[in-house]
Amino acid sequence: MKFILSAVLYTFSFMTLLAQTKSIEVKDAQTQETLTGVYAINQNNKKDYRLTENNLLKLDLGEVYLISHIGYSPLLLKIETTTPAIITLEALETKLGEVLVTGRIFQDPVMNTITPDLTERVTQPKNVADLFRDINGFGLIKRGNYAIDPSFRAAQYEQLNIQYDGGTKVMHACPNRMDPITTHVMPEDISKIEVVRGPYTMRYGATFGGLINMVSKRPEVGNYGLSGSASTGYETNGNSLVNMVRLQYAEEKFDVVGMYGYRDFGNYDDGAGREIPSSFRSIDYSLRMGYNFTSLERLQLHWRQSFGRDVLHASLPMDSDFDDSSMLSLDYFKKRPGKTLQNIKAKAYYSYVDHLMSNSRRSNFAVAEAVAPVEATTAGGRFELEWKLDEFWTLFTGTDALLISRDGQRNRLVKQNMMGMPLDPPLAFTDKIWQDSFINNYGFFAESRYRLNSSTVLNAGVRYDLVNSDIQDPEADFQAYYPGLGNRTEHNFSATASLKKLLDPNNQLEFAFGRGVRSANMIERFINHFQVGQDSFEYIGNPNLDAEVNNQFEVAYTGKKILDGAINRLDWGASVYFSHFENYIVAIIDSTKTRKFMPAQEPQNPKVFRNLEDAYKTGFEANLSVAFLDNFQLDAETAYVYARNEDLSESLPLTPPLRTRLSLQYNKDKFWAATDVRLVSRQDELATSFGENQATPGYELIDFRLGYELFPGLDLGAAVLNAFDQQYYDHLNFAFRNQADAGLSGLERLTDPGQNFTVFVKYAF
Numbered sequence: 035m036k037f038i039l040s041a042v043l044y045t046f047s048f049m050t051l052l053a054q055t056k057s058i059e060v061k062d063a064q065t066q067e068t069l070t071g072v073y074a075i076n077q078n079n080k081k082d083y084r085l086t087e088n089n090l091l092k093l094d095l096g097e098v099y100l101i102s103h104i105g106y107s108p109l110l111l112k113i114e115t116t117t118p119a120i121i122t123l124e125a126l127e128t129k130l131g132e133v134l135v136t137g138r139i140f141q142d143p144v145m146n147t148i149t150p151d152l153t154e155r156v157t158q159p160k161n162v163a164d165l166f167r168d169i170n171g172f173g174l175i176k177r178g179n180y181a182i183d184p185s186f187r188a189a190q191y192e193q194l195n196i197q198y199d200g201g202t203k204v205m206h207a208c209p210n211r212m213d214p215i216t217t218h219v220m221p222e223d224i225s226k227i228e229v230v231r232g233p234y235t236m237r238y239g240a241t242f243g244g245l246i247n248m249v250s251k252r253p254e255v256g257n258y259g260l261s262g263s264a265s266t267g268y269e270t271n272g273n274s275l276v277n278m279v280r281l282q283y284a285e286e287k288f289d290v291v292g293m294y295g296y297r298d299f300g301n302y303d304d305g306a307g308r309e310i311p312s313s314f315r316s317i318d319y320s321l322r323m324g325y326n327f328t329s330l331e332r333l334q335l336h337w338r339q340s341f342g343r344d345v346l347h348a349s350l351p352m353d354s355d356f357d358d359s360s361m362l363s364l365d366y367f368k369k370r371p372g373k374t375l376q377n378i379k380a381k382a383y384y385s386y387v388d389h390l391m392s393n394s395r396r397s398n399f400a401v402a403e404a405v406a407p408v409e410a411t412t413a414g415g416r417f418e419l420e421w422k423l424d425e426f427w428t429l430f431t432g433t434d435a436l437l438i439s440r441d442g443q444r445n446r447l448v449k450q451n452m453m454g455m456p457l458d459p460p461l462a463f464t465d466k467i468w469q470d471s472f473i474n475n476y477g478f479f480a481e482s483r484y485r486l487n488s489s490t491v492l493n494a495g496v497r498y499d500l501v502n503s504d505i506q507d508p509e510a511d512f513q514a515y516y517p518g519l520g521n522r523t524e525h526n527f528s529a530t531a532s533l534k535k536l537l538d539p540n541n542q543l544e545f546a547f548g549r550g551v552r553s554a555n556m557i558e559r560f561i562n563h564f565q566v567g568q569d570s571f572e573y574i575g576n577p578n579l580d581a582e583v584n585n586q587f588e589v590a591y592t593g594k595k596i597l598d599g600a601i602n603r604l605d606w607g608a609s610v611y612f613s614h615f616e617n618y619i620v621a622i623i624d625s626t627k628t629r630k631f632m633p634a635q636e637p638q639n640p641k642v643f644r645n646l647e648d649a650y651k652t653g654f655e656a657n658l659s660v661a662f663l664d665n666f667q668l669d670a671e672t673a674y675v676y677a678r679n680e681d682l683s684e685s686l687p688l689t690p691p692l693r694t695r696l697s698l699q700y701n702k703d704k705f706w707a708a709t710d711v712r713l714v715s716r717q718d719e720l721a722t723s724f725g726e727n728q729a730t731p732g733y734e735l736i737d738f739r740l741g742y743e744l745f746p747g748l749d750l751g752a753a754v755l756n757a758f759d760q761q762y763y764d765h766l767n768f769a770f771r772n773q774a775d776a777g778l779s780g781l782e783r784l785t786d787p788g789q790n791f792t793v794f795v796k797y798a799f
C-alpha cells in the first residue's frame with residue numbers, strides 16, 4: 035500500500051514537472067522560417083541554458099529567459115501559461131547577396147574572420163592599405179602608396195580569391211600590378227571585409243589560399259527617405275586630401291545610392307625625411323539602384339568608375355599616366371521560405387581596365403622612351419540554388435564563371451646607342467606584353483550543410499573548374515620557346531569538409547580541411563621577358579604549368595566570457611593551420627636562356643615560372659580582448675607563418691615575419707581614444723631565388739587616435755600615425771626601382787611613411 039502510494043505520488047510529481055515546462059517554437063519575424071540553434075538562458079540561473087530540440091525550446095514556467103540567436107536581436111521572455119507557442123525574433127540585418135557572413139553561427143562559412151564597420155571611427159584619409167592592415171594575419175605588399183596588394187598567411191595575388199559584394203571581380207591590366215583589384219574601389223565605401231581563411235567553401239569561385247569579400251555600404255533596411263553623408267580628410271605627411279559625398283534615397287520598393295570621391299595624395303616623407311615618389315590623384319563615382327519586388331525578392335544594379343591620374347610608383351620601373359576602370363554588376367535574389375528550393379541567387383558583372391604607363395618621369399627616359407598601353411576585361415557571374423532537403427540539411431548547388439582577357443604592348447623609342455651616342459632618327463620597337471591572351475574559368479559546385487545535432491554542424495563541398503586559356507598573338511621568340519603553344523584546357527577538382535562544434539553558448543571549436551586548386555595566372559603563363567618581379571630579372575611565362583594545389587588543415591577555437599567585476603568581458607580565439615602544396619608556382623633562374631632587353635645589363639639569365647615538387651606552410655593566429663572598468667578595452671593579436679620551398683631549401687617568397695598588435699581603447703559617451711602598438715619581428719627566413727637577399731629588420735610603431743561626436747551626425751577624428759617618426763620598411767615592400775633621379779637606390783627597400791598628423795570630419799544626415 036505504502037509502495038503504491040509513493041508510486042502514485044512519484045508519478046503525480048513527475049507529471050506536474052512535465053506540466054511545468056512549455057514548448058516554444060522560434061521563427062524569423064520576416065521570413066517565418068523556424069530557427070534552430072536558438073538559445074534560452076535562464077536569467078535567475080545563468081548556468082541553465084536550453085537549446086532548441088526538434089525545433090522546440092522546452093522552458094520552465096515562471097522563469098525568465100533571454101531568447102537569443104546569433105544574428106538576431108535577443109528577446110527577454112517570462113514563461114507563463116499564456117505565453118504564445120510561437121515567438122519571433124527580428125534579424126539584425128536581412129540576409130543579403132553580397133554578404134557571406136551573417137553572424138548566424140550554423141550558417142556562416144567555417145574559419146571566417148570579419149572586420150568591424152570600417153566606415154566608423156575614421157581618423158584619416160584612407161587608402162586601400164588601411165582596409166587590411168588591422169586584420170590579423172594580413173600584411174601589405176607595397177610598390178608605393180597606391181599599388182598595394184593584401185597578403186594573407188604568405189598567400190597573395192591570385193592565390194587569394196578577392197572579390198566585391200559576394201563575387202564581383204576587377205582584374206588588373208598592368209603586368210607590374212600597378213592597379214590591383216583594391217585600387218578600383220573607394221575605401222570609404224567599404225563597410226566591412228569578410229575573410230574565409232582557407233579553401234573551406236566552394237561556393238564563391240576557385241579559392242587557393244583564402245577568400246576575401248569586400249562589402250560595400252548599402253542602405254540600412256528601414257532607413258527610408260533621403261539621407262547621406264559628406265566627409266573630408268587631410269594628412270600632413272604628403273599633404274594628402276580626400277573628399278567624399280554620398281547621397282541615398284530609399285523607400286520600401288526602391289533605393290538608390292550615389293557616391294563621389296576625390297583623392298589627391300602627395301609624395302610622403304619617410305622616417306629619415308626623404309621624399310618618396312608616391313603621389314597620385316583619383317576620382318571615383320558609383321551609382322547603385324535596387325528594386326525590391328517584395329521583401330523576399332530584390333534586383334540590384336551597380337555601376338562604378340574610377341579614374342587614377344599621374345600615379346607614381348616608387349618601387350616599379352614606370353609610373354601610370356592614367357588608370358581608368360569601369361564596372362557594372364547586376365544582382366538578383368529570391369527567398370522562398372518554407373519551400374524546398376529556398377533561395378535563388380544570381381550575379382553577372384563586367385569590368386574593364388584601361389591603363390597607360392610610361393617612364394617619362396624617370397632618368398632613363400633620355401636614353402629610351404617607353405610607353406605601355408594595356409587593357410584588361412573581366413566578365414563573370416554566378417548562379418546558385420539553395421535547397422532545404424530537411425530541417426537540418428541544406429544543399430547549395432551552382433555554377434560560376436570568370437573570364438579574363440588582356441592585351442597591350444610596350445612602345446619603345448631608343449634615343450641613344452649602347453655607347454651613349456645619340457641615335458638620329460631614334461629606333462622604334464614594339465614589345466607585345468599580353469599577346470592577346472585569355473583565361474576562362476567555368477566552375478560547378480555543390481556544398482552541403484548538415485546539422486548533426488543541436489550543437490554540431492558538418493559542412494562538405496566539391497568543386498570542378500574547367501579552365502580554358504589561349505595566347506592569340508604570341509611574340510615570335512615566345513612561340514619558339516613553346517612550339518606547341520595554343521589553346522589549353524585544364525580540369526581542376528577542389529573539395530572541403532569541416533565541422534563546427536558549439537561547446538556551450540560561449541565556446542566554439544572548428545575543424546576544417548580544404549583542397550584548393552589554382553591554375554596559373556596570365557603572368558605565370560604568358561609574360562615574355564618583362565621585369566615583373568621584385569628583382570631586376572626578366573621573367574618568362576610557362577604555358578605548360580600545372581595548377582597549384584593547397585591541401586590545408588586547420589583547427590580553431592573561439593570563446594568569450596561576460597563577467598561582473600572590474601573586468602567586464604573577455605574574448606579570445608586561436609587558429610592553427612598546416613598547408614601542403616603540390617605544384618607550387620615560382621619563377622627560377624634558367625641558365626639556358628638569356629636576357630632580351632638591355633642585353634648589356636645584369637642579370638644575364640632570366641627567370642622562368644616552374645612548378646615546385648614540394649612546399650608547405652604552417653602557422654597560427656591568436657587574439658585576446660579584455661573589456662574592463664566599463665570604458666576600457668585592451669586588444670592583443672598575433673600572427674605567424676612559416677613557409678618552406680623544399681626543392682630549393684629556402685623560404686617561399688613574400689613570407690611575413692611574426693606580427694603583433696596591441697591596442698588600448700577608451701570609450702565614453704561621445705568620446706573615444708586609442709593607442710595602437712605594432713610590433714613586427716625581424717625576418718630572416720628568405721627566398722633568395724626571389725631576390726630576398728638580406729634579412730629584414732623588425733620595427734615598432736605607435737599610433738594615437740581619437741574621435742568625438744561634436745553634435746549628432748557630425749564626427750571628428752584625428753590621429754598621429756608613426757608618432758615617433760620611425761624609419762622602417764616591411765619585409766613585403768618591394769625595392770626602389772629606376773629611381774636614380776630621386777636618389778633612391780635599387781638595393782634598398784621602399785621605406786614607409788614617417789610621422790603623420792591626420793584629421794577626418796564626417797557629417798551624416
Ligand SMILES: [Cu+2]
Nearest residue numbers: 208210212391
Ligand atoms: Cu602599369
